[in-house]
Amino acid sequence: MSKLKIPVQTVQSSILQENALMLGDRSMKRLKIPAHGTLQLAFGSFRQDVTVIPVPKSDGLRISEGLAGRAGFKFRHKLNVSYSTGSRTLRLGPLIGVLVSRHYPDQPDRLFGAITMFCRELTNACHAQGAYVYFITPEALETPSSSIQGWVYEEGWRKRSLPIADVINNRLTTRKVENKPSVQHFLADVKSRYGTHFFNEKFLDKTEVFEALKQDTSLQRYLPESHMLTGSAVLKRMCSHYQSVFLKPVRGSLGKGILRISREEGGGYRLQSTTPMGTRKQSYPSLTKLFQAIAPKMKSTRYQIQQGLPLMELGRRPVDFRALVQKNGTGKWGVTSIVARTAGNNHFVSNLARGGTLSTVREAVNKSSLPSGVKDSVQLGLPRAALAIARGIESYIPAHFGELGIDLALDQSGRIWLLEVNSKPSKNDNTPLNDQKIRPSVKQMVLYCRYLAGL
Structure with missing residues (x-):
């Protein structure tokens, strides 16, 4: 299979027959396409038999407005092109779909809320790499069809009927929406009917992650002791082993709803809970009384109980590390970035949503009181x-x-621990957005989509 990235533009249907293409003869030679033959044009799920007309001394591809409209694009783009001699198929793209939770039609400049700039950035990254991206909301999935209503950015946001994408990235932010029957049916259907690749296809539960990783002996050293909180017996056993424990909602995010239980010096136990204003502290004479206080929460929320760790601190504020790990253009995992997150005043979790601050790993480790002999080794150990x-x-x-x-942590001796794994990492959390510059994480996402699509 031969591949190129070439300019693709539309021309008036009066100049070019609807099911004909004009392709530069140099591109035809490089792609090994026979002249004046018929072949199949493919763009996502769109397929159309077309006639190819060679154009002397040209590299580009010209498509009639009618054909381009049915395929779903109207503006001039540089797209990756591949030709398979066996199936006589000329593929353009890849066509990438991004499934987002909602749009705000009354805010055209912030159509997708907080991730609008990321959507623009991803569009720019696709243009640079010869791909084409559109954005869809769950409402678009409710009517089964061979095409879909999606949003593209072309001098402003435009709604358009588009083919099913080669690759879909799931950016849904709630489990409730992700689990809707219409969403699940659509995804199963396009996988089986069109071979669409769908990644980050589900949220991860904290207990699911720790139970899975326990199966690998080489990973057990990173895992703090963790269990489902099924009753007071589990709480009492964990509190007898550790100075402090954390109760984390199995399906929580952004540090919401985390509880910290620790022994008090004069006897009894302290319960700390996260609130938008800071940490709420309550004292109880016994674990039995404390459990009675939190038992009502357990009726609506499942908790994971986890060993408390004496975390590395900066200025008496705990620090943890967020690593963004992505598949690359060859389908292999790589670490795109790691940042240190220091908890805000009066907080025991480091999420930015709770007032945490960011710094580089080197800055945080060098400012810490970790033993000098381990400072270099942990900077290598975190990405590993x-x-x-x-x-x-x-x-x-x-x-x-x-x-x-x-999310990783270092204890005060420099040992590395896993805190949690997030399958929907934030796109406006780790680094400031810049309308002109495309972040490595966004470039990497497009490279992986191209790998999946074979373009």
């Missing part, structure tokens, strides 16, 4: 741990992931 955990997730959880946010 993140990669090993990503591979473990892929091996032991039956789902397709193309990127993972992996």
Whole structure:
């Protein structure tokens, strides 16, 4: 199979027959396309038999407005082109779909809310790499069809009827929406009917992650002791082993709803909970009384109980590390970035949503009180741990992931621990957005889509 990236433009149907293409003869030679033959044009799920007309001394591809409209694009683009001699198929793209939770039609400049700039950035990255991207919301999936209503950015956001994409990235932000029958049916249908690749296809539960990774002996050293909180007996046993424990909602995110239980010096136990204003503290004379206080929460929320760790601190604020691990253009896992996150005042979690601040790993480690002999080794150990955990997730959880946010911690001796794994890592969390510059994480996402699509 031969591949190129060439300019693709539309011409008036009065100049070019609707089911004909004009292709530069130099491109035809490089792609090994026979002159004046018929072949199949493919763009996502769109297929059309076309006649190819060679154009002397040209590299580009010209398509009639009618054919381009049915295929779903109207503006001039540079697209990757491949030709398969066996199937006589000329493919353009890849066509990439991004499934987002909702749009805001009354805010055209912020059509997708907080991730609008990411959507623009991804569009720019696709243009640079010869791909074509559109954005869809769950409402578009409710009517089964061979095409779909999606949004593209072309001098402003435009709604358009488009083919089913070669690759779909799931950016849904709630489990409730992700689990809707219309969403699940659509995804199963396009996988089987069109061979669409769908990645980051589901949320991860905290207990699911730890139970899966326990199966790999090489990963057990990163895992704090963790269990489902099934009753007071589990709480009492964990509190007898550790100075503090954390109760984390199995399906929580952004540090919401985390509880910290610790022994008090004079006897009794302290319960700390996260609130938008800071940490709420309550004292109880016994674990029995404390459990009675939290038992009502357990009726609506499942908790994972986890060993408390004496985390590395900066200015008495705990620090953890968010690694973004992504599949690359050859389908292999790589670490795109790692940042240190320091908890805000009066907080025991480091999420930016809770007032945390970012710094580089080197800055955080060098400012810490870690033993000087381990400062260099942990800077190498953090990316190694993140990669090993990503591979473990892929091996032991039956789902397709193309990127993972992996939260790691260092204890005060420099040992590396896993805190949690996020299958929907934020796109406006780790680095400031810049309308002119495309971040490495966004470039990497397009490279992986191209790998999946074979373009």
